[in-house]
Amino acid sequence: MAIKCKRFLQWVVCGGGLFLSLCAASRVPPLAAETLSEETLQFPLSPHSVLIYDEAFNNETDARLILFDADHNRKLGQMDAGYYPNITVAPDHRNVAIATTYWSRGGHGARTDVIEFWDLSSLRVTSEIVLPSTRLQGPPTLYHLAYSADQRFLYSHALTPAAAWTVIDLKTRQVVGDVDSDGCVQMIPSLTRRLTGICESGRLLSVTLDENGHEVSRQLSDVFFNDAVDPVFVQAIPTPTGVIFLSHHGQVHEVDLSTAAIKLLPAWSLRTVADQAWRPGGTQLGAIHAARHRLYVQMHIGGNGSHKEGGKEIWVYDTQSHQRVARWPVNTQLYGDVIATHVTADDHPLLILATSLSKILTLDAVTGRLLPVKDGVGQTPWYMVNP
Amino acid sequence: MRWEERFNYLTERATRTLARGLSRRAMLSRLGLILTGTLVLPLLPVRRGSVADASAVKPSDDPTQCEYWKYCAIDGFLCACCGGSSHSCPPGTDRSPITWIGTCHNPFDGRDYLMSYNDCCGKTSCGSCTCNRNEGERPMYRLSLNNDVNWCMANDNPNYHCSVSVVLGVAETAKP
Numbered sequence: 001m002a003i004k005c006k007r008f009l010q011w012v013v014c015g016g017g018l019f020l021s022l023c024a025a026s027r028v029p030p031l032a033a034e035t036l037s038e039e040t041l042q043f044p045l046s047p048h049s050v051l052i053y054d055e056a057f058n059n060e061t062d063a064r065l066i067l068f069d070a071d072h073n074r075k076l077g078q079m080d081a082g083y084y085p086n087i088t089v090a091p092d093h094r095n096v097a098i099a100t101t102y103w104s105r106g107g108h109g110a111r112t113d114v115i116e117f118w119d120l121s122s123l124r125v126t127s128e129i130v131l132p133s134t135r136l137q138g139p140p141t142l143y144h145l146a147y148s149a150d151q152r153f154l155y156s157h158a159l160t161p162a163a164a165w166t167v168i169d170l171k172t173r174q175v176v177g178d179v180d181s182d183g184c185v186q187m188i189p190s191l192t193r194r195l196t197g198i199c200e201s202g203r204l205l206s207v208t209l210d211e212n213g214h215e216v217s218r219q220l221s222d223v224f225f226n227d228a229v230d231p232v233f234v235q236a237i238p239t240p241t242g243v244i245f246l247s248h249h250g251q252v253h254e255v256d257l258s259t260a261a262i263k264l265l266p267a268w269s270l271r272t273v274a275d276q277a278w279r280p281g282g283t284q285l286g287a288i289h290a291a292r293h294r295l296y297v298q299m300h301i302g303g304n305g306s307h308k309e310g311g312k313e314i315w316v317y318d319t320q321s322h323q324r325v326a327r328w329p330v331n332t333q334l335y336g337d338v339i340a341t342h343v344t345a346d347d348h349p350l351l352i353l354a355t356s357l358s359k360i361l362t363l364d365a366v367t368g369r370l371l372p373v374k375d376g377v378g379q380t381p382w383y384m385v386n387p
Numbered sequence: 388m389r390w391e392e393r394f395n396y397l398t399e400r401a402t403r404t405l406a407r408g409l410s411r412r413a414m415l416s417r418l419g420l421i422l423t424g425t426l427v428l429p430l431l432p433v434r435r436g437s438v439a440d441a442s443a444v445k446p447s448d449d450p451t452q453c454e455y456w457k458y459c460a461i462d463g464f465l466c467a468c469c470g471g472s473s474h475s476c477p478p479g480t481d482r483s484p485i486t487w488i489g490t491c492h493n494p495f496d497g498r499d500y501l502m503s504y505n506d507c508c509g510k511t512s513c514g515s516c517t518c519n520r521n522e523g524e525r526p527m528y529r530l531s532l533n534n535d536v537n538w539c540m541a542n543d544n545p546n547y548h549c550s551v552s553v554v555l556g557v558a559e560t561a562k563p
Contacts, residue, residue, distance in 0.1 A: 058514035060547060083546070084537060107511040107546050137537035137545065138527065160540060161485060161530055185527045200528040227529060234526045305522035308462070 039077075043121035044093070046071060047346035051096070051385045052354065053087060053140050054378030060084060061107050065098065066378055067123065067387065070350050070362045073372045077123045084137035086144035089387055091151055094120055096387070099135055099145045099156050115145075115154065115168065120387055129173055131166065134158040136185075139283055140383040141235045143186040148193060153213055155187045155195060165195055167213040176213035181205060186234050188243055190257035198234055198245065202226055204255065206262055224253055224264045233285055233307070239319075240290045246270070246280045246297065248307045252322075268322045270297060270315060277301045282310040283382045284340035289349050289365060293319045296351055296365070298338040310337025310356050314368070328368040335359050335373065342384035354381035446494040453518035457502060457552040460489035460524045462534040466507050466549040468516035474553045476507035482551075483508055483538045487531055489523050490558045499558040505551050508539035513549040 045067075052066040065079040065087060081087070082100030089096050096118045104110040113131040118124065136144055136159035144157040152171060158164040164178040165187050181187075184197035184205040193209040204221040225232045225247060232253060236243035242257035250270035256263035271278055278299045280286065286297035295318075298311025316326040330338055336357030344350045349365035358381060360374040447454035450473035451465060457473055458465070470477030483506040492499050525532035539545040 057517075058512055060512045101545070103544070103546070108509065108544055111544070137540060138535050159530075159536060161536075163530075183528065183530070198526075198528055227525060231526055231529075234528065305459075305520065305524065307524075308519060308521050 041067075041076060041121055041123065045120065045387050047386075048344050048350055049076065049387050050342060050344065050352055051087075051089070051387050052360070052378055052381045053081075053085075053383035053385070055084070055139070055380045055382050056378075057380040059379075061103070063100070064378065065096065065118075066381075068352075068360065068374075068377060070344070070352055073360075073362065073374050075377060079118050079123055085140075086136065086157065087140065087385070088142070088145040088147060088154075089120075089385060091147055091149060093387065095126070096120060097145060097147070097154060099131060101133075101135070101137065115156065127173075129154075129168060129175070131156060131168075132158070132175065134160050134164070134166070134178075136163075141186060142238065142383075142385065143188050143236060146187050146189045146195075148189055150192060153193070153209070155189065157185070157187055159185075163197075165197075165207070167209065169213055179207050179209070179215050181207070186236060188236060188257065190242065191260070194257075196255075196257060196262070198232065198236075200227060204262060204264075219262075221255075221262050221264060224267070225251075231307075233280070235283070235285050237286055237288055237295075239288055244288070244295075246285050248279060250279055250299075252295075270299070270317070270324075272324075277303075278315075279306060280311075281307050282337070282339040282341075283308070284342065284354075284384060286341050287343040287351075288319065289343045289345065291345075291347070292349065292366075294325075294343070294365070295319050296341050296343055298341050298353075300337065310339040311341070312337065314338065314341065314351070314353070314363075316368075326368060328363070330355075330361070335361060340381060340383055342386075345386055352384055354384060448495060451516060453516070453520060456493050456495070457491055457500075457554065458518055459491035459520055459522040460487070460502070460532075460534055461504060461550050461552060462519045462521060462524070463506070463517075463547070463550040464513040465516035465518050466513070466551045469507075469513035469549045471507060471549065471551065474551050476505075476551065477513070477549065479510065480507040480548050481509045481542055481544070482506075483542055485538060485541050487534055487538060488555075489532065491522070491552075501555040501558045503553045503555050504534060504538075505553060506538040507548045507551060508542040509544040509546055510548045511546055518550075 048070040050068050054064045056063045061083045063081040063085050065081050067076040069076050081098050085098050085100040087098050099115045102112050113133045115129045116125050117127045119126045136157040146155045154168040156166040158166050163181045167176040169176050181197050184199040186197050188196040196206040202223040202225045207218045210216045230247045230249045232245045232247045242255045245253045251267045253267050254265040279302045280297050288295050297315050299315050300309045300312050314328040336355035338353045340354035342352045351363040351365040353361040360377045362371040446456045450467040467473050476482050486503045486505045489502045527533050537547050539547050
C-alpha cells in the first residue's frame, strides 16, 4: 500500500511539473531563426593582434598561422600553411606571404613548392607564385622569407643543402634566380635592395641587388663571433636600425643595417658575474619594443646543449643603458617553459609568451603582470609576429 | 692547432671551395659520394670540443628513450618508436642520403663515438617519442652540426618522419 501511495505521489509531482513547464514555455517567445553567415575581421587589426606560427609538429603537413587577439584572449582566425612553412608580413601590413610545400596526395604524390599570398583582412588566399623545389625547410625565423622594403621583390631562402637566396620579382610574378649565399644563412633585408646573412666564419655577408633583382656587389663584415667558443643564434631580433644576435652565452651583438656601411656595435652581456649559469634559449629568443627601449629575453639555467631549452624567467633590459631592469619569473610548473617571446609594438604593449605546454601567456609588457592564459591555441606555437 | 683540428679545417675549406665551383645538382651528387665515403671510414678520429654536458642527461640503454646514449644530438621523433630502430628506418620510409653528425659518449663502455644522424623520409611526422637533445649541436651556419633543418631535403619526398642515430666508429681522442 505504501509503495502504491509513493508511486501516486510521484505521478502527481511529475505531472504538475510538466504542466508548469508547458505554461512557462507558452509565455517565453521562441528563439528567432538564425542566419548562417561568415565573420569578417575588423581591419586594420588591433595592435594587440598577433600571428602565431603553429608548426603542428606531430603532423607537419598541416602547419597553421593563427591570428590571435591578445586583448580578448581568443582566436580570430587561421591561415593554412602546409609543410614547414616560411612566413613574412608585407611591409604595408595588408598581406602575409607563406612559402610552403604541398603534395598532391596529402603527404605524398606530386610535390609543389609555392608562395601563397593571404589577404589579412579576409584571411583568404588571393594569389600564388610557384617556387623551385629548393626552399629551406626548418624551424621558423623572421628571415627565411622577406620582402624588399618597397615590396617589389620577395626573397625566399633555399637550402639543398647548398644555401642560396631565391629572388622573386613581384611585378612580373616570376622567379628571377638564386643568389649564392656562400653557406651564409638567414636573409635580413635592408636599404632598398640588400640582403644580409650570418656565416660560419663569424662574419655577415651582404649582397646588394640591382633593379632587376640581380647581384651587383657583396661585402663581408669583420668577424664578430667565434662559433667554437660562443655560437650566435640565427634567430635575429629586429631593431629599428637592424637586428641583434644573441649568443649561447648571452652576449648581445647589435648590427646597424641602416647605412651603406654595416656597423657592428660593441657587444654587451645579458649576464652579470652573479648569474653566469643563465642563458637564453628556445625558438624565438626575445623581442624588442623600440619606443620604450626594452629588450625581453627568455632565460634558463643551462650549459652546453641547452640552447633550445625554454625560459624560466623573462629578463628585461634597457637597450640604451644595457642594464637589466626586471626579472619576471614564469610559473613553468603550471605553464611550461617559455619557447617564444613577442611584444606588441604599440604604446600600451603586451608581452606574449608561447610555452612548451602550448599555452599562450599575455603579460603587461610594462609591469610584467600576468593577464589571462590561453590554452589550446595551437599544437606547437613556435614563433609569433605582428600582423 | 692539433692535427685533427687542422684536418677539420682543411676539410671544411675544401667543401666550401667545392660548393662555390659547382652547380647545386653537381654538388648534391658529389656530396653524396663524400658522404658515402664517410661510411667506409668508420674510425675517423674526430672529437668536437663540445662533446658536452652528457652528464646532464641520465644515460639509458633503451633505444625508445630520449636518454639513450646514442641520441645526444637528436631533435625529432625516435624511429625506434615508429617501426624502425635506433639505426634503421621504419617500413616504407626512405633514409636521408645527407646527414648531420655528432659525437656521443657511451657511458656503458666509456668511449666516445662518432655518430651519423639521419632522418627517415617520405611520410608525415611519426609523432611518437619526441626527443630534443642538442649536445654539440650548432646553428644552421654550421650545417653539418645542425639538427634543425629538414635533412630529408634532398630526398624525392622530403616529408620528415623520424630520426635515427648510426654509430660510425670510435671517436678516438687524446685524453687531456
